[in-house]
Amino acid sequence: MRFALTDEQRDLQDAVRSYLRDRFGPQQVREVYEDPAGDAVPDKLWASIGEQGWLALMVPEQYEGFDAGLVEASVIARAFGAGTVPGPWLGTVLAAEALRLGGSPEQQAAWLPRLASGEAKGAVALIAPGNSPRPASAGAEAVQGRLTGTLNLVEYAAVADVLVVAAADGLYLVQPGEGVTVQALDALDRTSRLTTVTLTGAAGEKLAGATPEVHQQLLDRAAVLVANDLVGIARKALTDTVEYDKTRVQFGRPVGSFQAIKHHLADLVVHVTMAEHAALYAAYALDSGAQDATLAVSIAKSKAGDVARQATSDMIQYHGGIGFTWEHDAHFYFKRAKRLEYAYGDATQHRERIAALLIDAAPAEDNSLGGGTAVGGTGASQGTGVAAGVAV
Amino acid sequence: MDLTFSKEDEDFRREFRSWLDTNLPAEMRTGAFWADKTEDESFSIRRQWEADKAAAGFAGIVWPTEYGGRGGTPTMKAIYDQEMIRANAPTTVNPLGLTFLAPTVMFLGTEEQKKTIIPELLHNKTIWCQGFSEPGAGSDLAALQMKAERQGEExxxxxxxIWTTNAMHGDKIFTMARTGAPEGSKKHAGISMLLVDMHQKGVEARPLKQMSGASEFGEVFFTDATCPVTEVLGGEGNGWQTAMLLLSFERGxxxxxxxxxxxxxxxxxxxxxxxxxxxGKAAAQDPVLRQQLAKSLVELECLKYHSWHVLTQTSQGKDLGFEASMTKLFWANTFRDLGDVYSDIAGQEFQLTAGARGASRQELTSxxxxxxxxxxxxxxxxVQRTVIAERVLGLPR
Structure with a gap:
C-alpha cells in the first residue's frame, strides 16, 4: 500500500517546479498577460518544455516518447497550474493522446514524434462548450472527409499545426489551410488563448480507431489533467494567502491571527488536500484501468473545480483591496480557475454523471471492501470504466 | 503508487473473514436483534463476543505480542477495521481504552503498566472510561477543577x-486532575493523568440521556475517592502533555x-x-437531491483516498502529528452532511421512528x-480548525 508519487515521479515534480521557479515566474507570466495581441507561446518556455520531455510523457517509446502515464502528465499539469503557465501544452498532449488511442500507425508515425518534441503544436475540439463530457460532435459535421461547422472556445488553435476535431461520426485531424478560419477571442484568462474555428469544407483525415469509447477516454483524460491544473492553482492560492496573512498587520496584529480568517483557511486546506488526493487517484485509476476509474474522474473534476473556485476567491478576499488590483497576481489564479472549472464538464455535470453511475443503478449486493486488488474498491456498483461512461 | 495489499495482509483478511463467518451469528448482524435488547443486555452480549474474539487472537492487531497483541502491521489493522464493518460486527465496548489509553500506555507507560493494562483491556476484563471534560471545562480542558491531593501514598x-462514555459500565477511568497549582498564567501546569478504580465508595456514576434517547454517556462524581500514587500515567504534573499525545491517536x-x-x-x-x-417521482430522480447525494459521495470517496494517504504515512512509521486534526474535521463534517442529505430525502418522514424501510431507516436516523x-x-x-490554522498552516496565535 503506497498512495503517493514514486521517487521518479517526485524527481519529475522537482524538475518542473524548479524550472518554473528559476526561469518562468510571475514576472514572465505577467509579460504574457500584458501582451494581449501576442500568441501566448513564450518561445524559450515552449522550447524548454519540449527539450525536457514534458510533452512526450505519454507518447510510446517507438515514437520518441517515454511510455509513462497520466500520473506523470498530471505532475506537469499540477505544476503548470500552480505557475499559471501559458502555452499549448494541454492541447498538444491531448492531440497526441488522440493519435495514440485512435490513430493508425501511419498517422501516429507522422505526428507523434513531432508532437512529443514540441516541434508541432496541437489543439483539440473534443467537446462543445457547455456540454456534459460524453462523446458527441464539438460542432462539426463531416461529409465525405470534408468538415463544416463552428468550433467554439478552442484553445490555441491559432498556433496549432494540427487540430483534433470531434465530428458527429468520429474524430478527425485537420491542418491549417483552406476551409479553416481561426478567429482570436478576447478572453479573461490571458494565460491561454481562446479562438473560434470555422470550418467550411475543410479537409479532415479520420482517426481510424477513434471509437466513441476512445472519445470518452480522451474526455476523461482531459478532465483529469484539468483537475490537476486546478488543484495546483488551489494549493498555490492557499499558500500565498497564508504567507500574506502572516505578515499583513491590521488592528495592531497580523490578520492571520484572527479566528474568522484562521478557521476559513483551515477548512480550505482540508479541502485542497482532499482535491489533491482525488486528482492523483483519478490519474492512477485511468492508468491502471481501475474498476472505478470513471467515477474517480468525475469525483476529481467536480472536487477540484469547487476547491479551486473557493481557494482563488479566498485569495482575493484575504488579501483585501490589493487582491482586487491588476498589479497583484490573484486574478491570474482566479481567471484561470474560472476557465478550467467549466472545461470538460463542470462540477454539476460531473456530479450528475456520478448520480447516473451510483444512484440510478442499484449497487451490487456485496459492496466489497477490499479483498480484491485495492482498498475499498467498491465493486460492480461503480460501473466498468469507459463503457459506463459512454452509457450515461 | 501501489494500492494492493501484501500476501501476508490478504492472508490475514481471509483468516479473519473466515473467523467472522463462523463466530458471528447471522442474527447478531441485524438491527432487529439489537432493537429489543436493553442497553445493559446489549452491552453484556457485546462485551462477551469481543472477549471471545480477543481470545481467538483478533484484538490489538498492531500491538506487540508480549502485551497480548497480534504483532501485525498498520495495514492489517485497516483490514481488520474494514472486515468488522463489512460483517456488521458489534462495535467495541471498550473504545476509550482501545483507541486512546492503550497507545498512550504503549508510548509512555511503565513496563508494569503495559503488562497489566493492555491485556486486561483487550479481553474486556477492564472497561475503561475517559474523565476529561467537566461542567466548566469542555473545549477549554485546562480549566479543569478536579483536585487530587496527595495524602501519604494516595x-x-x-x-x-461529564460526557463520560460508558460511565455506567466502567471499571476504571483515566482522568485528568489537578495535583498542583497552575504556574502563573500557565494553567496547563500542575495537571496529572490518574488511573482510578471506579468500583469504590467515593465514585458515583449517573447516566445522562442523549438527544438520540440513548444513555451511552454519563457523569462521574468523585467524593474523597482515592488512587495510589503509583497510578499516574506519564508522570505527576505531565498530564497535559499526556492528554495531547492521547488525543492525537484518535484524530487521524x-x-x-x-x-x-x-x-x-x-x-x-x-x-x-x-x-x-x-x-410523484422517486426522490433519486429529483435533480437537486441527486446533486446533494453525489456531492456527499464525492466527499466520502475523498475520505477513502485520504485514508490511503494516512495508511501510507503510518506504514512508513511517520507520525501524522497535527495533520490528524484535518482528518477528524473532514470525516466529522462528511458524516454530518450525509445525515443532512438523508433528512432532505426523508423530508417530513424524518420525524417518524418507524415507517417505510423500518429497521434500516431507524438506523439511518440514529x-x-x-x-x-x-x-x-x-x-x-x-478546536480542530484552530489547531490546523496554527500548527499546520503556521498562522500566528
Missing part, C-alpha cells in the same frame, strides 16, 4: 467529570473505518432515495442524530 480526588488513525461505515450508510440512503416519492456529536467530541470542529 491521592484523594474531589470533583466532577481511523479514517478507513470511518469511510467504510459511512459508505455503507450512503448506499442505504441512495436505496432509500430510489424508493421514496418526491412530486446515525444522523449521532453525527451531531462527532463534530464536538474528541475536540470540536472549532
Amino acid at each position: 491521592y484523594v480526588l474531589n470533583g466532577q467529570k 488513525s481511523s479514517a478507513i473505518s470511518q469511510y467504510t461505515e459511512f459508505r455503507k450508510m450512503w448506499d442505504e440512503v441512495a436505496a432509500y432515495a430510489r424508493e421514496t416519492s418526491r412530486d 446515525m444522523a442524530l449521532w453525527s451531531r456529536s462527532c463534530t464536538i467530541w474528541g475536540g470540536s470542529n472549532e
Whole structure:
C-alpha cells in the first residue's frame, strides 16, 4: 500500500517546479498577460518544455516518447497550474493522446514524434462548450472527409499545426489551410488563448480507431489533467494567502491571527488536500484501468473545480483591496480557475454523471471492501470504466 | 503508487473473514436483534463476543505480542477495521481504552503498566472510561477543577467529570486532575493523568440521556475517592502533555473505518432515495437531491483516498502529528452532511421512528442524530480548525 508519487515521479515534480521557479515566474507570466495581441507561446518556455520531455510523457517509446502515464502528465499539469503557465501544452498532449488511442500507425508515425518534441503544436475540439463530457460532435459535421461547422472556445488553435476535431461520426485531424478560419477571442484568462474555428469544407483525415469509447477516454483524460491544473492553482492560492496573512498587520496584529480568517483557511486546506488526493487517484485509476476509474474522474473534476473556485476567491478576499488590483497576481489564479472549472464538464455535470453511475443503478449486493486488488474498491456498483461512461 | 495489499495482509483478511463467518451469528448482524435488547443486555452480549474474539487472537492487531497483541502491521489493522464493518460486527465496548489509553500506555507507560493494562483491556476484563471534560471545562480542558491531593501514598480526588462514555459500565477511568497549582498564567501546569478504580465508595456514576434517547454517556462524581500514587500515567504534573499525545491517536488513525461505515450508510440512503416519492417521482430522480447525494459521495470517496494517504504515512512509521486534526474535521463534517442529505430525502418522514424501510431507516436516523456529536467530541470542529490554522498552516496565535 503506497498512495503517493514514486521517487521518479517526485524527481519529475522537482524538475518542473524548479524550472518554473528559476526561469518562468510571475514576472514572465505577467509579460504574457500584458501582451494581449501576442500568441501566448513564450518561445524559450515552449522550447524548454519540449527539450525536457514534458510533452512526450505519454507518447510510446517507438515514437520518441517515454511510455509513462497520466500520473506523470498530471505532475506537469499540477505544476503548470500552480505557475499559471501559458502555452499549448494541454492541447498538444491531448492531440497526441488522440493519435495514440485512435490513430493508425501511419498517422501516429507522422505526428507523434513531432508532437512529443514540441516541434508541432496541437489543439483539440473534443467537446462543445457547455456540454456534459460524453462523446458527441464539438460542432462539426463531416461529409465525405470534408468538415463544416463552428468550433467554439478552442484553445490555441491559432498556433496549432494540427487540430483534433470531434465530428458527429468520429474524430478527425485537420491542418491549417483552406476551409479553416481561426478567429482570436478576447478572453479573461490571458494565460491561454481562446479562438473560434470555422470550418467550411475543410479537409479532415479520420482517426481510424477513434471509437466513441476512445472519445470518452480522451474526455476523461482531459478532465483529469484539468483537475490537476486546478488543484495546483488551489494549493498555490492557499499558500500565498497564508504567507500574506502572516505578515499583513491590521488592528495592531497580523490578520492571520484572527479566528474568522484562521478557521476559513483551515477548512480550505482540508479541502485542497482532499482535491489533491482525488486528482492523483483519478490519474492512477485511468492508468491502471481501475474498476472505478470513471467515477474517480468525475469525483476529481467536480472536487477540484469547487476547491479551486473557493481557494482563488479566498485569495482575493484575504488579501483585501490589493487582491482586487491588476498589479497583484490573484486574478491570474482566479481567471484561470474560472476557465478550467467549466472545461470538460463542470462540477454539476460531473456530479450528475456520478448520480447516473451510483444512484440510478442499484449497487451490487456485496459492496466489497477490499479483498480484491485495492482498498475499498467498491465493486460492480461503480460501473466498468469507459463503457459506463459512454452509457450515461 | 501501489494500492494492493501484501500476501501476508490478504492472508490475514481471509483468516479473519473466515473467523467472522463462523463466530458471528447471522442474527447478531441485524438491527432487529439489537432493537429489543436493553442497553445493559446489549452491552453484556457485546462485551462477551469481543472477549471471545480477543481470545481467538483478533484484538490489538498492531500491538506487540508480549502485551497480548497480534504483532501485525498498520495495514492489517485497516483490514481488520474494514472486515468488522463489512460483517456488521458489534462495535467495541471498550473504545476509550482501545483507541486512546492503550497507545498512550504503549508510548509512555511503565513496563508494569503495559503488562497489566493492555491485556486486561483487550479481553474486556477492564472497561475503561475517559474523565476529561467537566461542567466548566469542555473545549477549554485546562480549566479543569478536579483536585487530587496527595495524602501519604494516595491521592484523594474531589470533583466532577461529564460526557463520560460508558460511565455506567466502567471499571476504571483515566482522568485528568489537578495535583498542583497552575504556574502563573500557565494553567496547563500542575495537571496529572490518574488511573482510578471506579468500583469504590467515593465514585458515583449517573447516566445522562442523549438527544438520540440513548444513555451511552454519563457523569462521574468523585467524593474523597482515592488512587495510589503509583497510578499516574506519564508522570505527576505531565498530564497535559499526556492528554495531547492521547488525543492525537484518535484524530487521524481511523479514517478507513470511518469511510467504510459511512459508505455503507450512503448506499442505504441512495436505496432509500430510489424508493421514496418526491412530486410523484422517486426522490433519486429529483435533480437537486441527486446533486446533494453525489456531492456527499464525492466527499466520502475523498475520505477513502485520504485514508490511503494516512495508511501510507503510518506504514512508513511517520507520525501524522497535527495533520490528524484535518482528518477528524473532514470525516466529522462528511458524516454530518450525509445525515443532512438523508433528512432532505426523508423530508417530513424524518420525524417518524418507524415507517417505510423500518429497521434500516431507524438506523439511518440514529446515525444522523449521532453525527451531531462527532463534530464536538474528541475536540470540536472549532478546536480542530484552530489547531490546523496554527500548527499546520503556521498562522500566528
